Amino acid sequence: MTDRKPPLALYLAAPRGFCAGVDRAIKIVEMALQKWGAPVYVRHEIVHNKYVVDGLRAQGAVFVEELDDCPPDRPVIFSAHGVPKAVPAEAARREMVYVDATCPLVSKVHIEAERHHEQGRQMVMIGHAGHPETLGTMGQLPDGEVILVETVDDVAGIEVRDPDALAFITQTTLSVDDTAGIVAALKARVPNIVGPHKEDICYATTNRQAAVKAMAPGCDALLVIGAPNSSNSKRLVEVGAQAGCRYAQLVQRAADIDWRALEGIRSVGITAGASAPEVLVNEVIDAFRARFDVTVKPVVTAEENVEFKVPRVLREPA
Ligand code: 0JX
Ligand code: SF4
Numbered sequence: 001m002t003d004r005k006p007p008l009a010l011y012l013a014a015p016r017g018f019c020a021g022v023d024r025a026i027k028i029v030e031m032a033l034q035k036w037g038a039p040v041y042v043r044h045e046i047v048h049n050k051y052v053v054d055g056l057r058a059q060g061a062v063f064v065e066e067l068d069d070c071p072p073d074r075p076v077i078f079s080a081h082g083v084p085k086a087v088p089a090e091a092a093r094r095e096m097v098y099v100d101a102t103c104p105l106v107s108k109v110h111i112e113a114e115r116h117h118e119q120g121r122q123m124v125m126i127g128h129a130g131h132p133e134t135l136g137t138m139g140q141l142p143d144g145e146v147i148l149v150e151t152v153d154d155v156a157g158i159e160v161r162d163p164d165a166l167a168f169i170t171q172t173t174l175s176v177d178d179t180a181g182i183v184a185a186l187k188a189r190v191p192n193i194v195g196p197h198k199e200d201i202c203y204a205t206t207n208r209q210a211a212v213k214a215m216a217p218g219c220d221a222l223l224v225i226g227a228p229n230s231s232n233s234k235r236l237v238e239v240g241a242q243a244g245c246r247y248a249q250l251v252q253r254a255a256d257i258d259w260r261a262l263e264g265i266r267s268v269g270i271t272a273g274a275s276a277p278e279v280l281v282n283e284v285i286d287a288f289r290a291r292f293d294v295t296v297k298p299v300v301t302a303e304e305n306v307e308f309k310v311p312r313v314l315r316e317p318a
Helices: 020-036 051-059 085-093 104-118 131-137 153-154 176-189 203-216 232-243 278-291
Strands: 007-014 039-044 062-063 076-078 098-100 122-126 148-151 167-171 222-224 248-251 267-272 293-300
Touching: 007 051, 007 203, 020 039, 020 051, 020 062, 020 076, 039 278, 076 085, 085 098, 098 104, 098 167, 104 122, 104 131, 104 167, 122 131, 122 176, 122 267, 131 148, 148 153, 153 176, 167 176, 176 203, 176 232, 203 222, 203 293, 222 278, 232 248, 232 267, 267 278, 278 293
Parallel strands: 007 267, 007 293, 039 062, 039 076, 076 098, 122 148, 122 167, 222 248, 222 267
Antiparallel strands: none
């Protein structure tokens, strides 16, 4: 009887984990806690990750879903996913101190939507119903002005006011391939539809999916570190499965790993969604090292050097 561990090639995706928008949003909460002290309120999870949220909560952040759940005399921060226009408007009406941590790449889509609307175009948004980013982006325009499309099949059912005055925008965290199919269906149905060059999927989403695509076919299993409510993380699992990995799973932390399902594997791919911190990646790698003789093999498909400025001083609205 030998206690030698079985060999395992551990493919580690790069880029993975935090994107520039997540980094900025978390820093904004930390700066707010420093400036104003606890409690600082945050409308919705600042990013979709329990470890991050629990850490900020321990420092005095209070996470709520609606402005109504915030006292008027404490600062409130809006999450990285963006908010409908009515939210900052209501905060201003209540004379609350607020800071908007919406990712600049989400704000860019908000501006696109407004521009199309001003130019008289009806809007289609490709996104997931009920997701905070979709609610926030659709909420930039008056009710009923944006038609939500989630699938290729939805395209046939949309009611177009004027086929020469239609535009589309997208959520930033969608599957690149699935979205290309929906955009193609929209263009086939309404040839004069206008929109971005491809879609509004951000660099971080695109790069993380490309890394997964590169490694998935050669992996017996793929683990994506991320939360069940994290759109970009869930898309990485789908991309891995579509790219040919037979066992692709989302795990929040090492404790979630189903080791029985991984019995006999010779290779595993590891990546992390844009809201999952590197400390959790290391935790998962350590859990594999405890059970296998691990050789880490980085799979680098892009280099990222995007950084978004964090306001040096968090200002109160005038
Ligand atoms: O659910 P999402 O992927 O939109 O959000 P998450 O997991 O918090 O990721 C970072 C924020 C992304 C905004 O676009
Ligand atoms: Fe911004 Fe993209 Fe990160 Fe979302 S995933 S916060 S859009 S950089």
